[in-house]
Amino acid sequence: MSRIVVHGLEKSYGDARVLERVSVTAEPGEFLSLVGASGCGKSTFLRILLGQEQQSGGVVVIGDRPIVPEPTPQRGIVFQRYSVFPHLTALQNLLLVEDFRSGGPFGRVFGARRRRARQEAETMLERVGLAHARDLYPASLSGGMQQRLAIAQTLLGRPQILLLDEPFGALDPGIRVEMHELLTELWNEHGMTVVMVTHDIGEAFKLGTRVLVFDKVRHDPQFPSAYGATITYDLKLDRKGRASARDVAEVAAIVGTTRLDSAIATTAS
Amino acid sequence: MLARGIGAVQAEAGANTASPPPSVPKTRLRLINARVSRGGAVLLGTLPFAAVAVAYLSASAQRLAVNANDKLLPSPAQMWSAFFDLATVPDKRSGDLILWADTYASLVRLLAGVGLATLTALLLGIAIGFIPRVRAFLLPFVTVVCVIPPLALLPILFIALGLGETAKITLIAIGVAPVMVRDIANRVMELPPELIAKAQTLGGNSWTMVLRLVLPQTMPRLITCVRLALGPAWLFLIAAEAIASTEGLGYRIFLVRRYLSMDVILPYVVWITLLAVATDWLLARLSYMVSPWAHPGSGK
Ligand SMILES: Nc1ncnc2c1ncn2[C@@H]1O[C@H](COP(=O)(O)OP(=O)(O)O)[C@@H](O)[C@H]1O
Ligand SMILES: [Mg+2]
Numbered sequence: 001m002s003r004i005v006v007h008g009l010e011k012s013y014g015d016a017r018v019l020e021r022v023s024v025t026a027e028p029g030e031f032l033s034l035v036g037a038s039g040c041g042k043s044t045f046l047r048i049l050l051g052q053e054q055q056s057g058g059v060v061v062i063g064d065r066p067i068v069p070e071p072t073p074q075r076g077i078v079f080q081r082y083s084v085f086p087h088l089t090a091l092q093n094l095l096l097v098e099d100f101r102s103g104g105p106f107g108r109v110f111g112a113r114r115r116r117a118r119q120e121a122e123t124m125l126e127r128v129g130l131a132h133a134r135d136l137y138p139a140s141l142s143g144g145m146q147q148r149l150a151i152a153q154t155l156l157g158r159p160q161i162l163l164l165d166e167p168f169g170a171l172d173p174g175i176r177v178e179m180h181e182l183l184t185e186l187w188n189e190h191g192m193t194v195v196m197v198t199h200d201i202g203e204a205f206k207l208g209t210r211v212l213v214f215d216k217v218r219h220d221p222q223f224p225s226a227y228g229a230t231i232t233y234d235l236k237l238d239r240k241g242r243a244s245a246r247d248v249a250e251v252a253a254i255v256g257t258t259r260l261d262s263a264i265a266t267t268a269s
Numbered sequence: 270m271l272a273r274g275i276g277a278v279q280a281e282a283g284a285n286t287a288s289p290p291p292s293v294p295k296t297r298l299r300l301i302n303a304r305v306s307r308g309g310a311v312l313l314g315t316l317p318f319a320a321v322a323v324a325y326l327s328a329s330a331q332r333l334a335v336n337a338n339d340k341l342l343p344s345p346a347q348m349w350s351a352f353f354d355l356a357t358v359p360d361k362r363s364g365d366l367i368l369w370a371d372t373y374a375s376l377v378r379l380l381a382g383v384g385l386a387t388l389t390a391l392l393l394g395i396a397i398g399f400i401p402r403v404r405a406f407l408l409p410f411v412t413v414v415c416v417i418p419p420l421a422l423l424p425i426l427f428i429a430l431g432l433g434e435t436a437k438i439t440l441i442a443i444g445v446a447p448v449m450v451r452d453i454a455n456r457v458m459e460l461p462p463e464l465i466a467k468a469q470t471l472g473g474n475s476w477t478m479v480l481r482l483v484l485p486q487t488m489p490r491l492i493t494c495v496r497l498a499l500g501p502a503w504l505f506l507i508a509a510e511a512i513a514s515t516e517g518l519g520y521r522i523f524l525v526r527r528y529l530s531m532d533v534i535l536p537y538v539v540w541i542t543l544l545a546v547a548t549d550w551l552l553a554r555l556s557y558m559v560s561p562w563a564h565p566g567s568g569k
Contacts, residue, residue, distance in 0.1 A: 052466045071469035082463035087485045087562045096481060100472040107477030137562040157471050 002063030002074075002160055003027050004049070004193065010057035011044055016225035018044050022058070024212065024231055028160075031187060031194040033208030035201055035255050040214045040229040042197040046165050049195060050077050062161070073101070076159030076192075080166040083150030084138045090149055091134040094121035097156040120156070128152045128182060144175035148182065155186055162187075164196040168203065176200075180207060201252050211235045211247075213254050343532040352536035367521070372544070375506060375518040378434065382441025383502050387495055389442070390449035395483055397450065398457025400475070411450050419444035420508060427513060437509040444505040445498040456490040457483055489563040492556040496549055503545060 009022040018041040026032055034042050047053040048060065051071045060067040062074065071077070084093050098117035099108045109117055125131050128148040130141075138146050147167055154162065167183075168176045184207065187194055198204050204211050213233035220226040233254060235247055305313065329342035343351075356368040363370075396403040397411065423440055430436040460483065468478050507519030514520040518541055525533045557564050 050466060050470070052462065071466045073470055073472045076470050077463075077467055079463045079467075082461040083467065085464060085468075085482065087560065097471050099481065100468065100477055103477065105476065107473070107481040137565070139562065139565045154467075154470070159470065 002193075004161065004195075005061040006049075006058070007061075008058035009045075009048070009055050009060065011041065011048065011053075011228065012056045017228035019055075019214075019230065020228035021230045022214075024234065026193055026195070026210075028193055029191050031207060031209045032196065033204035033211045034195065034197045034214060035199065035204045035211065035251060036214030036229060037255055038199065040216065042214055043165050045214070046077075046163050046195065046197055049161070050075055050163055073157055074159060075161045075163055076154035076157050077163045078147070078150045078154050078165070078167045080169045083167075084146055084153060086138050089135050089137055090125060090130055090141070091118075091121055093138070093149060093153050094124055094156055097121075097153060101157070124152045124156055142175075144171050144179065147171065147179060151179075151183065151186070155190060158190070160192055162192050162194045164194065166197055166199060169199060176203070183207065201248060201255060204251075205237070205248055209237055211237065211251060213251055215254050340529045340531055343535070347532045348536050351530070351532040352540075355533065365516075368540075370516050371518045371521050372540075374514075374516045375510065376544070378437050378509075378517070379441065379499075379502055379506050381434075381438045382506070383445065383495060383498060385438065385442040386444075386446035386449055386498065386502075387491065389446045390453045390494065391487075391491060393450045394453025395457055395479060395487065398454035398460075399479065399483055404454070408454065411447055411454075415447040415451055417447075419505060423509065423512070432513040437506070437514070440509050441502050441505045445502050449494045449498055452494050453487060453491060456487055460486060485560070489556055489560045492552055492559070496552045499545060499548060499552075503541065 004024075004026040006022055006024045009019060010017070011019040022045065024032075034045065036042050044053065048055050049067070051067060051069055054069050068074075085096065088096060095114075095117055098113070098120070102113070103109045108114075122131070122134070125134055128151065130145060130148060130152070133141055133145060138149065141149065151167070168179050171179065180203065196204075196207065211233070212231050212235075214229045215232040216227055216229045217232060218227040233251060235251070325342065326345070329344055332339045332342050333344060352368070356366060359365060360367050393407065393411070397407050398404070419440060422443060423436075426436040426440050426443075430439060464482065465478065468482050473481065506517075507522070510517040510519030511523040518537055522534050522537050
């Protein structure tokens with residue numbers, strides 16, 4: 001397992017600075033929740049950790065080496081949308097992991113290996129409650145089922161670091177609670193480092209071992225995009241679920257959420 | 270608010286059980302919302318065909334009544350007999366059944382040309398759409414080639430490649446390939462970056478991603494591309510055959526034009542239309558078979 005060290009990270013798109021002076025160290029097995037106002041650069045930060053985008057300045061080190069500037073199996077990702085492959089059934093989506101990993105130039109495993117992969121995939125489908133949907137295409141799965149499939153697929157890749165970008169943002173509240181349980185279980189089982197972006201502060205405190213808030217500290221009224229966001233608040237929760245209502249309120253105030261009541265309610269429970 | 274809503278629904282339900290439901294008031298729906306029944310759709314769809322047929326038959330009957338030897342608007346019987354002869358009576362000189370020899374020659378050219386274009390579109394389109402270096406190298410070129418009118422190239426092709434099959438097949442391929450290449454490249458570039466990133470986190474490399482992600486996701490669009498390209502392909506085929514050929518559907522039409530043989534030309538046009546409709550239908554079926562995921566609500 002490898003720790004993530006981010007130091008002095010900076011990201012600009014042309015003249016617009018999105019992130020600046022972002023520094024954070026995540027120990028192996030930590031569960032980081034990232035919150036912040038919409039458009040402040042959380043997804044950008046995650047895309048840099050993923051290797052899908054490159055920083056404009058600063059360093060990102062994973063383990064003992066600078067980050068590889070392209071996505072690799074070391075880091076798994078679940079997006080809010082487009083997280084599974086629409087042209088493959090649920091089972092095929094999971095089989096694809098082994099196909100990509102050890103399928104050689106055909107991108108497909110055969111024979112005994114395929115049977116083993118199939119078994120593993122079916123076990124995983126069972127695990128996330130999708131056994132009945134194994135032969136359905138994602139288009140005919142509900143949003144919650146698609147995200148469960150996406151998480152299952154990503155975990156089959158056994159990443160050391162799991163990146164989640166508002167993975168439950170499009171789901172109904174009831175389904176969301178279900179997904180929280182599933183994610184917590186899988187995280188306890190696999191012990192990977194998790195970095196999750198969410199706009200739901202309750203979710204951030206409920207799941208994370210640590211809550212990071214992204215916010216702009218400097219403002220230029222003439223040129224709003226002159227300064228970027230940085231980490232303004234870094235709260236370690238001594239084991240999960242023990243955030244005080246004051247902490248939650250403080251974070252909520254920074255993020256400017258209108259859902260403070262629900263946030264406190266979720267964490268308190 | 271919610272309670273009131275439920276109350277209202279219950280009251281309505283109560284009213285429904287107590288007295289017979291009031292008949293739905295006939296309201297005039299907006300044009301865009303007025304639905305068409307199945308039978309209605311068939312009827313409406315048939316109407317234009319029927320109108321053309323009736324117009325032709327009456328015009329033809331009128332002309333033939335004035336002059337029984339009129340060649341311009343032959344009667345259905347005359348057309349059928351001419352068409353039937355071409356299909357069943359061997360040609361005196363060559364011994365061929367002309368209709369089938371023409372159809373075969375034309376379809377081979379069409380298939381070869383469109384097939385070549387499809388292969389090019391698949392290879393170049395995916396390479397341009399997926400690999401930034403190839404895109405930088407070839408996209409400007411393909412974009413320019415796209416706007417050259419292919420028929421203007423026809424004389425060049427005949428001069429360079431001779432009057433044989435090669436020139437005709439090349440014309441069809443050159444005529445439809447550039448647009449197909451661009452379309453496929455666009456489709457590949459439209460693939461959600463999330464999916465491409467995810468594939469890489471699962472261990473995909475450039476080649477295996479082409480096989481397992483890009484190719485299958487491009488297939489429905491490729492087939493649509495071919496369906497759309499068949500229209501221009503027929504145009505180029507007939508143009509090439511009209512200028513230099515010894516057999517083929519287009520050749521025949523332009524040959525018999527000299528004798529004003531509308532009794533051959535018209536059935537040939539209908540025949541070409543039928544062939545085009547049949548190929549289009551087959552390709553649509555193929556798309557359903559190859560990419561069932563892209564056609565939700567069809568089977569499964
Ligand atoms: N590819 C891009 N080009 C230009 N600007 C971008 C790009 N991606 C994101 N941005 C800008 O960066 C800012 C942060 O975006 P994002 O990271 O998606 O925010 P968040 O996920 O916190 O809502 C936004 O203002 C957005 O407009
Ligand atoms: Mg975002």
